[in-house]
Amino acid sequence: MxxxxxxxxxxxxxxxxxxxHWFVYLRGIVTMVLAFALIIAGGLAGGRPSTYLHVAAAAAFLLGCWLLLVAWLRRMSTExxxxxxxxxxxxxxxxxxxxxxxxxxxxxxxxxxxxxxxxxxxxxxxxxxxxxxxxxxxxxxxxxxxxxxxxxx
Missing domain, CATH: 2.30.29 (PH-domain like)
Structure with missing residues (x-):
């Protein structure tokens, strides 16, 4: 109830x-897109992707997950x-x-x-x-x- x-x-x-509004998810979505862009950039770079690029992609992915979770909790707890x-x-x-x-x-x-x-x-x-x-x-x-x-x- x-x-x-x-x-x-x-x-x-x-x-x-x-x-x-669903726009509360926008920061998390943009951060996740950035994480995937870093992964794709690493694959297109040719040769072996940099460790820094992997770390940046992982950090952006984790931050995106966190932002999406916080936005979901905020949206579900607001009436x-x-x-x-x-x-x-x-x-x-x-x-x-x-x-x-x-x-x-x-x-x-x-x-x-x-x-x-x-x-x-x-x-x-x-x-x-x-x-x-x-x-x-x-x-x-x-x-x-x-x-x-x-x-x-």
């Missing part, structure tokens, strides 16, 4: 769910939802960070998207509550739909 399902109040219903009463954001596995804001207290909702964000449909949604600070929800999938679900509720 997800955190959001656990904290729902009686008669509270979830209007919209979202998650982190974002809009209910008929509040906005809920939870992140973390062992340690947990949560932000909850009553929809009545939402003053403004801002969406920030880069060019890549517009092309691949991800961005940062920033919710400001009355008398509080900005609460950014970075790198979420379909930020315009998430914003609409907050403002429409």
């Amino acid at each position: 997800s955190y959001i399902e656990q904290v729902l109040l009686p008669d509270e219903t979830v209007m919209s769910w979202t998650h982190l 974002l939802a809009v209910t008929d009463r509040r906005v809920i954001h939870k992140s973390g596995i062992l340690g947990r960070t949560t932000h909850e804001m009553s929809l009545e207290k939402v003053e403004s909702v801002e969406v920030r998207q880069s060019i890549a964000g517009r092309l691949f449909n991800y961005g940062t949604v920033i919710v400001r509550g009355t008398g509080s600070t900005w609460e950014p929800f970075p790198r979420i999938a379909d930020p315009l739909a998430f914003r609409s679900s907050i403002t429409a509720a």
Whole structure:
């Protein structure tokens, strides 16, 4: 059972769910591509590839694996939802960070998207509550739909 399902109040219903965009994997993917490029470069170099090239490829491969694992854990442990009463954001596995804001207290909702964000449909949604600070929800999938679900509720 997800955190959001656990904290729902009686008669509270979830209007919209979202998650982190797959772009959180991009650093790990690029690092893995670099590792394979180093392996291919070693094969094309002719003769016996350098030990340094093997070490660099192995290091890039291990770093890529680590980055992919961290991104996967971050994506799986982040929950974002809009209910008929509040906005809920939870992140973390062992340690947990949560932000909850009553929809009545939402003053403004801002969406920030880069060019890549517009092309691949991800961005940062920033919710400001009355008398509080900005609460950014970075790198979420379909930020315009998430914003609409907050403002429409």
